[in-house]
Amino acid sequence: MILCEWKDFSTDTETYTLEAFEELIGDEFEAMMIEEGKTIPSYVWTTNFVCLLKQNTRMYNDISITKILRNPACE
Numbered sequence: 771m772i773l774c775e776w777k778d779f780s781t782d783t784e785t786y787t788l789e790a791f792e793e794l795i796g797d798e799f800e801a802m803m804i805e806e807g808k809t810i811p812s813y814v815w816t817t818n819f820v821c822l823l824k825q826n827t828r829m830y831n832d833i834s835i836t837k838i839l840r841n842p843a844c845e
Contacts, residue, residue, distance in 0.1 A: 772803050779810050782830040795821060795837065815840070 776788040776799055784790075792799055797816035804811045810833060814821040822836040 771806070772801055774801050777802065777804070777811075781810070781832045783832055792816075795819065795835070
């Protein structure tokens with residue numbers, strides 16, 4: 771489901787609020803996609819990026835975030 775309003779989520783080590791996520795990414799939130807049965811989004815769209823969130827589980831439940839430019843300049 772795609773949400774156009776921020777929904778806080780947590781891992782074992784961090785709680786992600788709108789303000790914390792925008793500061794971490796350095797861009798403004800636009801939307802997020804949370805798959806059914808999950809509590810952490812798979813994708814977050816900001817003004818300039820699509821952020822892929824991947825869950826990492828070893829000793830702690832954590833995430834890694836990959837930022838991809840939404841509109842890369844191709845010449």
